[in-house]
Amino acid sequence: MGTGAKSAGQMTSRQRVMAALRREPVDRTPVCNPTSVATVELMDLADAPFPEACREPESMARLAATGYTELGFDTIMPVYTIIQESSALGCKIQWEQKDNWPTVKMREPIWEKPEDIKIPSNLLTHSDTKCVLDAIRILRKEFGDEVAIIGKTMGPWSLGYHCFGVEQFLLMSLDDPGKTKLCLEKLKEATVQFGLAQIEAGADALTLPDHATGDLVSAEYYERYLRDLHIEFVERIPAPLILHICGRTVDRMDYIAQTGMAAFHYDSKNEPAESMGVVRSRISLVGNINNPETLFSKGPEQVRKEVYKNLDAGVQLVGPECAIPLQTAIENLKEIPLAVRDWHREHATTN
Amino acid sequence: MAEITDISNDFIRQEIEEYIERPEERERNINLFARARPKMQEIAAALIDGDNDTVNRLTREALDSGIEALEVMDDGLIAGMGIVGIKFRQNFIFVPEVLACARAMKAGMAHIEPILSAAGIEPVGKVIMGTVKGDLHDIGKNLCIMMLRGSGFEVIDLGVDTAPDRFIEAVEEHDALLLGMSALLSTTMPNMGKTIEAFIDADLRDKVKIMVGGAPVTQEFADDMGADGYGKDALACVATAKKLLGVVAKTRA
């Protein structure tokens, strides 16, 4: 059994995560990465390198488990890419090697207009989506209910980037809002189907990335195109949802907090205290340790500082801001749960 | 010294009042538009509004009425794009809006380019741009390209996932003096350094200036990998390109 289980307090990792997603009391703040935890070092440890770990269920599950057994996080998350369902929708994929994430060849869009959108009947049996479902089953069987297993289903906005090309999709959003909404309406079925299938396979919660980030579009865009769709996801998908949007988002967190999602996975471009002030306990926050500058380039001390900053602000689940850079040192990642424990020890009297 | 009231076009006046906060940028834009003909201001306004049909029509009309292609480009299109770049940098507008402005720029340039090349007028400079190997993020790179083109540069876009060999080939094929590389991933940032080494190995490093950018790249990284320049955003990219090619400031810095 790994370090995650050994050092648990009164709650199991799973209980702790599920409680934090409901903003209920926890014995300590859970450590969670709702996006990829894969690194090259972990791939070596688990003998599960990319791209196999993105395409083969046993390998995918083995690598995911290291998040709990090696790093001591409270979650296991087996989906390292944002392209599993895009592959099933028909996008061309560049699978890359061990040292890089696979991606969609967005230069070769598969669709141009709403009428082109077809959710294929094999969406859930395509090898790249089925792989995720099988990996979740393997993990559920192996870990029972000791650790939270998080799945991932992409939102329609991000699927739009993949299937239409980012620039084409963004221009359409400006030229023809009606057409864009129609696209989102059709694409959302892929989000729901893949999400439901993962819950059935045993996922406790789902990450829902939908990249309407302040680095690309305005807050008003989020409200116009996505808020209501995200509310609909909460109604139709019976598991806690964790919205993921990296980049600047504090200007739209008020809208995000209105969706009823369980949590929002937020980026280090947003200050923890300011963000908590905006969402005001309507949604849990997960994050927001910086990836490129801190986890990848600095040492445990800086990691600890950012963990403390989140805990001081009352952030409900602590973890990296987005997919962890593949060359990140394990030492830095292990520091996150260590720092969380120390912070709680230091604050034990006030609890 | 011109005053904002010297600008005849209401829309341009409002844009400057509302969105341009830095004193030196305000002054530069006021001077520029105060001396531009009303027709040029109109073209700039349509471009800032992302209205490609109007830019298309007004550019044609301006050229047909005998206004020089260079003037239409500098005082209409490039001047308009300058305001767009500032609005984007300051988060007043976002990527979709910039894409629409770039589309409008393109509509205008379609009339101007043939005239300039027939007259043998050289672009401000030639730049090869690409996202490095293993990286498919290209939104930022594309915005840089738009602003470079919007400042009179000729840009050869190698797209994404560009191997060092392809950068080398392109520099040789186009006799370019400047290369720009973009990377958004910490996993692909080292490929910038590798590309620079490939230029050294090919004995071409002295022939080309190299600038780098992308969210995780910093001036420090740029220096470490031996790049000649770094730019934090699309406007900085244009400024760096001009500096590295020794372009004398024309309409804008």
Ligand code: B12
């Ligand atoms: C949009 C986006 C995507 C889109 C990309 C679409 C596209 N065609 O580009 C999608 C959703 C497909 C995507 C995919 C992935 N992404 Co992404 N993505 C982003 C996001 C949200 C915004 C990037 C962006 O476009 N910004 C807007 C533009 C305008 O800014 P910019 O690129 O920085 O460019 C400006 C300047 O940097 C500069 N500049 C840029 N290039 C150059 C070049 C020169 C020469 C100069 C002078 C200047 C310059 O000027 C530009 C204009 O002002 C960022 C988060 C963030 N906030 O940065 C993550 C981010 C870049 N992605 C990240 C990750 C992890 C991924 C994935 C690996 C996810 C996954 N698990 O699969 C994949 C990788 C795919 C691959 N192999 O490339 C991480 C990278 C972490 C790291 N540093 O290693 C980021 C930082 C998120 C995070 N917080 O961790 N992503």
Ligand SMILES: [Zn+2]
């Ligand atoms: Zn992200």
